[in-house]
Amino acid sequence: MSDKVFIKSADDLELVKDAFLKRLHNYKYRVLVCSGGGCVSANCHAVKNALLQAIKDNGIEDQVLVSETGCIGTCNLGPVMAVMPEEVFYTKLTPADIPAIVKSHLVDGNICQENTYYDIALQKRVSRLKDIEFFKNQVKIALRNCGSIDYSSIEEYIANDGYMAAAKALGEMTRQQVIEEVTNSGLRGRGGAGFPTGIKWKAGYEADGDEKYIVCNADEGDPGAFMDRSIIEGDPHSIIEGLMIGAYAIGAKKGFAYIRAEYPLAIERFNAALAQAREMGILGENIFSSGFNFDIEVRIGAGAFVCGEETALMASVEGGRGEPRQKPPFPFQKGLLGKPTIINNVETLANIPPIIFKGSQWYAGFGTEKSKGTKVFALAGDINNTGLVEVPIGMPLRDIVYGIGGGIPGGREYKAAQIGGPSGGCIPKEHLDTPVDYDSLTKLGAIMGSGGLIIMDEDKCMVDVAKYFMDFVQNESCGKCIPCRLGTKRMKQILEKITDGKGTPEDIDELEAIARDVTATALCGLGQTASNPILSTLRSFRNEYEEHVTDKKCATGKCKELVSYRVLAEICKKCGLCAKNCPATAITGSKEEPYEIDESKCIKCGICLEKCPFEAISTN
């Protein structure tokens, strides 16, 4: 039998909280080993096992509590761990590092400096979390528990005021009051469209029907983003609580969580959390003795980007092909199984409990006039500190890139940030000081999107990037409507033509015209936003497109067909390695004759460039 208590009221939650804190108090140290996606890939489990072993070897099991926690955020430094209460942050660990750290820090009380966090920009070690630039300017609301609690412990979630918001909503607030609180907080949907959550809930509340549904959209379609996954994996209970509060507000008894099949770990941890909540009576019947019944079912996606779109998502939850349909009727009118349905994104839901618990005024204190609160970003690409960050909305992009992100590696120049994934756009250097909020980004032809933030340095070709996204959406277009099915295909063909060096200036005009037509006529959000990467790169980097078609040049060398290789006679030492390795025998020369590349034979494989020990091969 399990030792879980059955929760009937907010007071019961307090008891669980006290008991947990008391237990934690018995330990001298708490070690939090990051088990986020990045660290799991870097084999954090081996580090954890080494840790447990070393603790045992030193006989300090009763002094140190080791727990796995969700993504701490510094994904390129994994495996990482934090030693509490001192907040000492160890990075790039290997199992071999562990015995020394345990002995020195956990036994003797001396921090192992050489394994602590190294700040690339400052070029020095900074050992404590609170002093690290990467963390200092973040405000963690949706990620409040990610990286600071044991994701698998419902008790620890409760000890951090978890489920208190649900108890408060169900016990003390009317449904209208809950909706009002969410409306006043100014929270806007974090799934991409930015629709005010309170207004959506109100529509759900007012919709007629004795059966309604609430759905968590965890399809996380943006191909370079992992915020939602990290929240579910690192703090699954926050999503259960968010769904529960939403269900109460709109009058639903059943919720669904639609999670992508590519996230088995998220599915596993969410299911485990559901089981715990049921066991403690937090899901089920008569929750908190309020008479309210609610439970959640997990549905797993099967690899279709369009299923992130809400009408397609519902079709998929119902077990069919995930094809979108015309709106209206909107899901709140006619959703799952024809019943009123409210769909919210993972991050949106994670924000709900603190809003209810601490109040809308508190939440609205973060952010800008029109965009309240915080936003989580998956920061990646050409940036020193990649990882998961949460910042107040409205923070200038420069502060994210150069402050939190620590700048561009290798001292190279920033070229653009791609924000919003396949529906988003690029922000060029001139706009680095733009505040990152819904309206400012829209003005620049980008979108806030779900939170993918990819930084690109000067070596990236923007036409190539546009082609990448077009390739993605063309692949993912469900084919139901003609503008999207044919338009994306044609746009991709034109982009291929341009990057292959066969483009003409008219192609650019045609590309732009099709892009606008598809935006105006496609059935669902996928097609309507599919052109954004093209339109936004055309807007900021039109010269690059022109260079490709008129000069037949790709300044960055990314478009292979446009690169021409040349031997720099002044540098060439006539070693002959290039000629020896050239698979097309396009290079001739000898000890006496200077080496030369025959352009007509060259297949642009780049092997000569790779093999030359003297950097005597130049491109373009």
Next chain:
Amino acid sequence: MNIELDASKCCCAQEKDEQKYKRFDSVISGYKDKEGNLIQILHYAQGIFGCISPELQEYIAEKTGIPVSKVHGVVTFYAHFSTEPKGEHIIKVCMGTACFVLGAKDIVDALSDKLGIGVGETTKDGKYTLEVTRCIGACGLAPVMTIDDVVYQQVDKKKVEQILNNEEVKEHE
């Protein structure tokens, strides 16, 4: 009932067809709402049998009472389901934005070259299937590739060679 991905792990090699069908039957009968759970049922099918062949689609249709046209429509709509068997090991290259920006295309080319197959294809000896996938959430370690469950980080052309060589060695152990 929620799907337990583990329970659907492919054991093709060790299991006889009969056992597979038996295992699969018990899955199907576990779902009361068969239509709404078609995708979950298909996840099991793919897991147990390795792919969802036309015969299996007919079998599912018969067992669930869902028209075979619908079963087929759903199977072919989703990238996760495959109608043809895959190789023993699945190599996936992340083509998420972060990995793309940091050179995932070169990895695909290198693998393609080495294995002599294109994306979506399986080597003649049935050993490897090469696929591309979307962000696997390891963007901080980009570019990444996976072989079955193992993630390889910051991969480049050279590393591809090493990784494949190591695989060969493992095979012969």
